[in-house]
Amino acid sequence: RAAALRLELHSADISSAFVNAKLSSPVYMMAPTGMDVPLGEDGKPRVLRLSKALYGLRASPREWFNT
Numbered sequence: 001r002a003a004a005l006r007l008e009l010h011s012a013d014i015s016s017a018f019v020n021a022k023l024s025s026p027v028y029m030m031a032p033t034g035m036d037v038p039l040g041e042d043g044k045p046r047v048l049r050l051s052k053a054l055y056g057l058r059a060s061p062r063e064w065f066n067t
Contacts, residue, residue, distance in 0.1 A: 028049050030047055
C-alpha cells in the first residue's frame with residue numbers, strides 16, 4: 001500500500017542499536033564462564049574492557065539515548 005501511495009519508508013533495528021551503542025566512559029567486566037582468557041601476570045583473572053554496550057548493562061539506555 002505504501003508503494004502505491006508513493007510513500008517513503010524508513011526502518012531501524014532499535015534492539016541492535018541499543019545493544020551496540022558506543023560507551024562514553026570505560027566499563028569493565030569479568031570474562032563470562034566458558035570464555036578462555038589467560039590469567040594476568042599476578043595469576044588473577046583478567047577483566048575485559050567493553051567498547052560497546054551489552055544487553056543488561058546499566059549504562060546501555062543512557063548511551064543509546066545519547067547517540
